[in-house]
Amino acid sequence: MSKFKKKKGGELPAISTASLPDIVFMLLFFFMVATVMRDSTLMVANTLPAADQVQKLDKKDRVMYIYAGKPSDRYQDKFGTQPKIQLNDKFATVADVGAFILAERASKRQELQNVLTTALKVDGETNMGLITDIKQELRKVNALKINYTTRNGDYMQNLK
Amino acid sequence: MAKRSAPEVNAGSMADIAFLLLIFFLVTTTIETDSGLNRKLPPMEDVVDPPIIKERNIFTVVVNKNNDLLVEEKPLEISELREAAVAFLDNGGGKGEDACDYCQGARDTDSSDNPDKAVISLKNDRETDYKVYIAVQNELVAAYNVLRNREFARLNPNLGLSFVEADRRYSDPRTSTSEKEALKPKLAEVKLLFPQKLSEAEPSKTN
Numbered sequence: 001m002s003k004f005k006k007k008k009g010g011e012l013p014a015i016s017t018a019s020l021p022d023i024v025f026m027l028l029f030f031f032m033v034a035t036v037m038r039d040s041t042l043m044v045a046n047t048l049p050a051a052d053q054v055q056k057l058d059k060k061d062r063v064m065y066i067y068a069g070k071p072s073d074r075y076q077d078k079f080g081t082q083p084k085i086q087l088n089d090k091f092a093t094v095a096d097v098g099a100f101i102l103a104e105r106a107s108k109r110q111e112l113q114n115v116l117t118t119a120l121k122v123d124g125e126t127n128m129g130l131i132t133d134i135k136q137e138l139r140k141v142n143a144l145k146i147n148y149t150t151r152n153g154d155y156m157q158n159l160k
Numbered sequence: 161m162a163k164r165s166a167p168e169v170n171a172g173s174m175a176d177i178a179f180l181l182l183i184f185f186l187v188t189t190t191i192e193t194d195s196g197l198n199r200k201l202p203p204m205e206d207v208v209d210p211p212i213i214k215e216r217n218i219f220t221v222v223v224n225k226n227n228d229l230l231v232e233e234k235p236l237e238i239s240e241l242r243e244a245a246v247a248f249l250d251n252g253g254g255k256g257e258d259a260c261d262y263c264q265g266a267r268d269t270d271s272s273d274n275p276d277k278a279v280i281s282l283k284n285d286r287e288t289d290y291k292v293y294i295a296v297q298n299e300l301v302a303a304y305n306v307l308r309n310r311e312f313a314r315l316n317p318n319l320g321l322s323f324v325e326a327d328r329r330y331s332d333p334r335t336s337t338s339e340k341e342a343l344k345p346k347l348a349e350v351k352l353l354f355p356q357k358l359s360e361a362e363p364s365k366t367n
Contacts, residue, residue: 017175020175021171021174021175021178024175024178024179024182025178027182028178028181028182028185031182031185031186031189032185034189035185035188035189049290049291049294049295050291050294051196051197051294051295051297051298052298052302053197053298053301053302053305053324054195054196054197055195055196055197055198055327055328055331056194056195056328056331056332057194057195057196059333063194117198119194119196122290123290124289124290124291124294125289125290125291126289126290127286127287127288127289127290128284128285128286128287128288128289128290128293129286129287131290131293132284132286135201135360138201139201139202139203139204140204142203142204143201144200144201144202144203145198145200145201146198146199146200146201147194147196147197147198147199148196148197148199148294148297149194149195149196150195150196150197150294150298152195155238155294155295155298155299156239156295158291158292158294158295159227159238159291159292159295
């Protein structure tokens, strides 16, 4: 009977952790691929106003972003505190908006050029004058689809 | 010298290194989903022959530089704007071919004929705050959504969706093509009943 003798001390064998690095690497690669790094650093204050009747923005490759607001603290010495427009990584004037839109449009694929949306990411404290000027420029270059990018929230927050 | 085999490198810390990297990417990842109010600007070319719109079919909203609201020549709080806009759009005071059979409003002869004729004109000052402007826009869109939800529920009682939810499903890329095809005519029908006619006038200069 000794042939079938039970092993002494029926301890469970330790689970091999050799494949743990592989699993973690797999996750790592997923996040590396899925990560979208912010493509332009914000140089303006950008507290978006709140709205609750919002629609989702289109896919990212169909959107052009225009930022506006007061320059951030570290740019205030140089550029003052008046609200400014930011296109890509540079401050710009209203006159540059048209050229920016045309350049952005030309860089997109042909089939997307007619469905582009301009997202206006504007700080809540900005005066409407600047936004109206931007809108006039957009009309001149026929970029008529716009989106006032907002944060999700009750509109009453805006009135404080 | 006796041939010595190279000692095996301990790979036990590999998992720790990978975890560290993983956590870094987890923290820096922002899967951004921007949302906002979609608007369409009017084209630049001048309309040679602007259509004549009756005064009672225009709902004027003016926001001045102190962020106060003037609606139809009367001051109003923003919290009352949605209701006022709904009442205006849903009035249905028209007669004959302008009659509106689905409107449930007061049928006031001094207010809009039907939703198709009704235009909301939003005018702002150059010194108006952007956030107040967005609040006003939000309320006006909300007024349209209230009415569209109502009509959508009336026309599609079995769907169990409101217009806003259906529209969201329609624009969601995960929704199947067949469902999109089914939703499209229903959405278009309601949009035709309450077309969004929101005109943004050029701002007044501050004197």
